[in-house]
Amino acid sequence: MVEAAAFYILAALILGFGALVITAKSTVHSVLFLVADFLCVAALYVTLQAQFLAVIQVMVYAGGIVVLYLFVVMLVNLKRPPEAHSDPRRRGRLGFVMAVAVLAELVAIFAVGWAKPATAAGALSPNNVEQIGRALYTDYLIPFELASILLLVAMIGAIILAKREL
């Protein structure tokens, strides 16, 4: 009962903040609503008893990635670009068509049954970190190593793009 209430309140907050992200007039406000969004997602993880994932969400996403977004947004200081087309409602109409297409796709995925919610395995043990660690280093070792190579490539790419001279 409490979990259901918590889920619905958090879901409403997440969707609300998400809507505010795309409709905010100032880009910095957009980014701040994104932070609030991520904090609510972390709260959702806590209701699912994945506390490690929740603090990692806050630490990495809200506290690391979005901080760097905010740097870029504040320094670049974009204004809304002037409309490229003469019909101002074109964007709204295109957006509506795309939204309907995505919704149809989602309904189709659930109807065919490709995305089934996983059977709940009962309460997670409090040893979140140990479970995740074991899974990462045994079952999911190769994806883990590949992800770290991906990050290394991204880092080298960023350094090469941003360097003055090597």
Add this chain to the structure above:
Amino acid sequence: MVETAIVPLIMIVIVLVAVLVTVMYIVLLERKVQAWVQVRLGPMRVGPHGTLQPLADVLKLFVKEDITPARADKWVFTAAPIIVLVPALIAFAVIPFGRDLTLFGITIPGRIADVNVGLLYIISVASIGIYGIILGGWASNSKYPLLASLRSSAQLISYEIAVTMTLVTVIMLAGTLSMVGIVDAQLSKGWWFGFMQPVAFFIYFIGGLAETNRAPFDLPEAEQELVAGFHTEYSGMRFAFYFLAEYANMIVVSSVATTLFLGGWLAPFPNVAWLSFLGFVPGWAWFMLKTFGFLYVFLWVRATLPRYRYDQLMRLGWKWLIPLAILNVVVTGLLKVLV
């Protein structure tokens, strides 16, 4: 009912009041310590030897005029001091202050909450606190605060990496992320982790100085003596929040250092049996003693060392502390496997 709801509530109130009073008196202590180092006396007028000075400061900040710059972003301008203060205060929720007491049949735990990822919780709320600094500078709609806030937050996120690496070595030694578990691990191993991990302690201390914008890493703040820092446009209570948050962050860093490296609420030499009479001093007294010792070193360093230039600061963080911290993790891992 009493144990799950009322005891934590009372503890929260006690901890918050204690932290706020401590912050006020740390400000006074800093002025006094700097004064004595500089062979003068510091505040002496208000109260005996200036001990009521913090009350005068608080009163002054309350009644000052609250100025908002003309084209500042009002919502963000108001929210930034709150965003920087709240994480500094909620980090105290997982710090273990002492042993569990049992009064009148009710167990009073030695901390507000025992989260199984307590240490990561503290790191994550600290990274949220950075927003208050960035937004404070940006919302002031003024060039110098913006640049100062960007410098300060860049410094913070750089030293956060080195600090987190040192915490990783402590986690490796303790085998758990829970703060209570880390103190218990020090009790069971019989050694404070500061002795087992001196390099990590050293790096944590330097990183802690940089994380709280304290000397010798206080160029983003000291700019306000030269030009302006990120809180230049804030006045009255808003500035008080920033001030409070900085000193509360100092206390958080000291408390975490005490818990992780100095044995938390344990007496010195917990492995030596004939010194167990030291256990008669309550745990929270040892905790406060160690935290204040650490804080005193912060104040001492501020009074002693000259300030780093910004590029020297960043070079120190990225080229020296992070490789050293990573090397420490590797060596600790090797020793754990081989020894």
